[in-house]
Amino acid sequence: MSAPDKATLGALFWAFTRIGLLGFGGGPAMIPLVQQEVVKRHAWLSDEEFADILAIGNTLPGPIATKMPGYIGYRVAGLPGCLIAVLAVILPMIVAMILLLGLFSRYRDVDWIRGMGQAVVPVVMVMMAQLTLDFWNKSRLALGWGVSLAMAATAGGLIYLVGLHPGWVVGALLAAALLRPAGTAEEASR
């Protein structure tokens, strides 16, 4: 790969800065923005390539919104492109988080600041309930009521009653899913 020119790196930087600043709601919600910049605006990838890379990204764990920029940046402009794309997506808001929460904790002793902190807890509770429902519904559609409930209850018992680290439970499930002989035709079609 030849050394990337400054214009390409600049374009990568601005494209992924826009994606990072406009993408609310976590990684999966940012995918359409990535497609808009990468396929429609800059034509770094075709629609098919984008779909393939998204599918590949989903075969791996971890946040999708850093795997995609990293891979696309690497493809367009090598290692510097990879670094620039990932940093452009994540860095501005990491700095914003550190500054805002730092300021917040410094004045935690002030009554009304502490009140603000207490008031967001019920909001986060609702957001987490929403995510719970979302994951539960997807799970129910893919595995059915009975299996989902049995898996959730078993995992919950192992993690919260037995005190097993969740990494062991999820890790064992992942290994079983990978090693068990490929499923039936019905399973593949779901």
Added chain:
Amino acid sequence: MIYWELFLAFFIPNIIGYGGGPAIIPLIEAEVVGRYGWMSAQQFAETLALGNALPSPIATKMAGQIGYDIAGVGGALVAVLATVVPSLLLMLGALGLLYRYRDSPRVKRMSQWVRPVIAMMMAWLTWSFLSEGLQGAGMLHTLLIGAAAAIALLHFRTHPAFVVLAALIYGGLFLG
């Protein structure tokens, strides 16, 4: 060694967390609140609230902020690298192999099987936020804010940033 612990606390959730950033949240909570006790449930809720109000991926924002809180800039760097680098390296290094298996039923099964466990952990986290709210804001305020947030988020599809902002104002005025 704090850097090593930070690395593990973010590496493990991200290497087993299928389903993007949101799936990783309860796994991170299990590490930073449950296992290492670096922050209280209240602090974790505050981080999560701000994380949901700001754009860009949630997993890296939480890693950066929590890492910084615990061990300064070096801590932020370690936590973010542990979040981003392993899966990105796999993606760059094993693209050909992964391409062949991208529609494999086994791979699909991996994310399917993990989902009920993550849902369970999310339900647990919802519960712990509820009890935190009852202790902090009290029953009346927790019910009021929770109901208003649920209506705004689910029914009117209000942007999370506005819901968090409204809660901050309410808390500043009535919970001080």
